[in-house]
Amino acid sequence: xxxxxxxxxxxxxxxxxxxxxxxxxxxxxxxxxxxxxxxxxxxxxxxxxxxxxxxxxxxxxxxxxxxxxxxxxxxxxxxxxxxxxxxxxxxxxxxxxxxxxxxxxxxxxxxxxxxxxxxxxxxxxxxxxxxxxxxxxxxxxxxxxxxxxxxxxxxxxxxxxxxxxxxxxxxxxxxxxxxxxxxxxxxxxxxxxxxxxxxxxxxxxxxxxxxxxxxxxxxxxxxxxxxxxxxxxxxxxxxxxxxxxxxxxxxxxxxxxxxxxxxxxxx
Amino acid sequence: xxxxxxxxxxxxxxxxxxxxxxxxxxxxxxxxxxxxxxxxxxxxxxxxxxxxxxxxxxxxxxxxxxxxxxxxxxxxxxxxxxxxxxxxxxxxxxxxxxxxxxxxxxxxxxxxxxxxxxxxxxxxxxxxxxxxxxxxxxxxxxxxxxxxxxxxxxxxxxxxxxxxxxxxxxxxxxxxxxxxxxxxxxxxxxxxxxxxxxxxxxxxxxxxxxxxxxxxxxxxxxxxxxxxxxxxxxxxxxxxxxxxxxxxxxxxxxxxxxxxxxx
Numbered sequence: 001x002x003x004x005x006x007x008x009x010x011x012x013x014x015x016x017x018x019x020x021x022x023x024x025x026x027x028x029x030x031x032x033x034x035x036x037x038x039x040x041x042x043x044x045x046x047x048x049x050x051x052x053x054x055x056x057x058x059x060x061x062x063x064x065x066x067x068x069x070x071x072x073x074x075x076x077x078x079x080x081x082x083x084x085x086x087x088x089x090x091x092x093x094x095x096x097x098x099x100x101x102x103x104x105x106x107x108x109x110x111x112x113x114x115x116x117x118x119x120x121x122x123x124x125x126x127x128x129x130x131x132x133x134x135x136x137x138x139x140x141x142x143x144x145x146x147x148x149x150x151x152x153x154x155x156x157x158x159x160x161x162x163x164x165x166x167x168x169x170x171x172x173x174x175x176x177x178x179x180x181x182x183x184x185x186x187x188x189x190x191x192x193x194x195x196x197x198x199x200x201x202x203x204x205x206x207x208x209x210x211x212x213x214x215x216x217x218x219x220x221x222x223x224x225x226x227x228x229x230x231x232x233x234x235x236x237x238x239x240x241x242x243x244x245x246x247x248x249x250x251x252x253x254x255x256x257x258x259x260x261x262x263x264x265x266x267x
Numbered sequence: 268x269x270x271x272x273x274x275x276x277x278x279x280x281x282x283x284x285x286x287x288x289x290x291x292x293x294x295x296x297x298x299x300x301x302x303x304x305x306x307x308x309x310x311x312x313x314x315x316x317x318x319x320x321x322x323x324x325x326x327x328x329x330x331x332x333x334x335x336x337x338x339x340x341x342x343x344x345x346x347x348x349x350x351x352x353x354x355x356x357x358x359x360x361x362x363x364x365x366x367x368x369x370x371x372x373x374x375x376x377x378x379x380x381x382x383x384x385x386x387x388x389x390x391x392x393x394x395x396x397x398x399x400x401x402x403x404x405x406x407x408x409x410x411x412x413x414x415x416x417x418x419x420x421x422x423x424x425x426x427x428x429x430x431x432x433x434x435x436x437x438x439x440x441x442x443x444x445x446x447x448x449x450x451x452x453x454x455x456x457x458x459x460x461x462x463x464x465x466x467x468x469x470x471x472x473x474x475x476x477x478x479x480x481x482x483x484x485x486x487x488x489x490x491x492x493x494x495x496x497x498x499x500x501x502x503x504x505x506x507x508x509x510x511x512x513x514x515x516x517x518x519x520x521x522x523x524x525x526x527x528x529x530x
Contacts, residue, residue, distance in 0.1 A: 056405050085407040096402035098394070110406045113309075113413075158406075 007070075009034040009166060009198050010055065015064035017047075017054050024050045025222045028064070034165070037192050037199045037212050041244065042219035044204070049093075051219065052170055052202045056090050057081060069165070086114065089159030090168040095151035097143035103130065103154050104139035110161045129157040133187060149180035156187065166198040167191065173208050185211045206247060218244065289489055292411070296485075299409065299416040308412070315417035322383045322418075323425030327432065329382070330375050334433040337370055338362060338440020346449045355451050359459035362441030367468040368527075371433040373520060376479035379426055380512040384487040387418060388508035391491025392501040400492075419484050426480030427473050434472060471527050478519045486512040 008031035015028035025047045032038045042048040053059045055066060057073060066073040068084050076084065097106045107126045111117060117125075130136055133153040143151055152172060159167050172188065173181035185208045191197050203209060209216060210230065217227045220240045226233055233241055243250075304310040345361045391414060394400050403410050438460060445451040490508035494500045 053401075058401050058404060082407045085405065088405070090402070090405045092398045092402055094398055096398035098399050098402070099397070109408065113406070113408045158402075162406075 011067040013065045036214040039213040046219040047222040087165045089164040091155040093171040095155035169201040295411040299412040318421035334437040335440040338437035339444040342441040342444040360463035366437035372476040375430045384483040387487030388490040392494030422484035423480040427476040430476040482515040
């Protein structure tokens, strides 16, 4: 598939994001093609979750642009950004289902808020979405009655409720056992292939990256250090990428005199 | 010295920032409550009624009980002084006026702040910790519209409604101890009570309680959105919510009492 000829669905240009004085992301440039599974890979503190939160509009960048479907998400009126938001769904790390609503009501929430559909129609659509993620029959359960994997599936169903073009996953397999995690990876792939859905996945699990990723963007200390398919990444000789792919720990090194002094506070 | 000035300055800036955030919250709530429903952007009436039941109806038993007991107590305390002048019949006046103007609105507000203001903070705080607020925003559902506006309407109607009942029960408490302990005649008590109350007493109490409701709701919501850092943060802000709203209730009370003193 020649990716270059297709117009990208997400374009990020010179993005800088900061918490107060602390710059968390700097000089981020990337594009996501329609219909691909794009993985944002990075260790803890690399800024990958911040990047995701900025992409969905939960955080505002200090500078730079985010184009979603050719619309600059960072400079839209609230009405226009609502239009863009309808094209996006997001699955949160902790699933973020509303605890006071049943699973079905959670999935129906965006439909009830944004459409004027009949309740019976919403009911059917909700069932279809839940069936899709393998949660048929769990409509009346409360989120607290579901297992971790089921919650994530329900989260995906809710993200799919408005039939988005892009779906964002924040650490989909975090905190799940390998079998459930593999099931979710498969679900992400199925969603992509069935609906030609663009997926942006933030993760640090190499196993799942190997299964789901079309292209991978590696973040290190708030900067992109490499973008490409896994094969391409393996060819790159950036030490961090190699270390990450090989799952090698940081070298502890020899404890130097300064560090020893700071621990023991002996001058 | 410079350090002191710096600290005072930073503190002032922080307060200013908090005031700004509260103002934004207030404006947003009013927009979603007053303007949005008429522009077809919807209002969650059902949710508002549910909140009214929670804040108002479910608060009734405890508010009624405490109001009754306070009525009993004021009557007995009043008798302690009034009996010396043989003026026990004026217990009724004292109970009625203090209940209407001051004690019923204040007790109701403090109880609802403890019961419901804290619950609002805990609910919104937990939702924030669980990323549920973020989820709403990503879905394009405004959290102020979804969570705050219905609660706000429920609170500003529930507090005065419960207060009205508290006034009545407190006067009944006063009656009970006057008649059964002090030995005032029921007929005299009723006549004195009716004679003592003027329209303005009711108005004073009601106006106050509306503003108490506003204070409780906004403090609860503001503290909820302030929650950071998991369960511990929820606990901290929930405590802060009760303390702040009781403090604000007293301040609002003072302002209106002074205002009504001159008007």
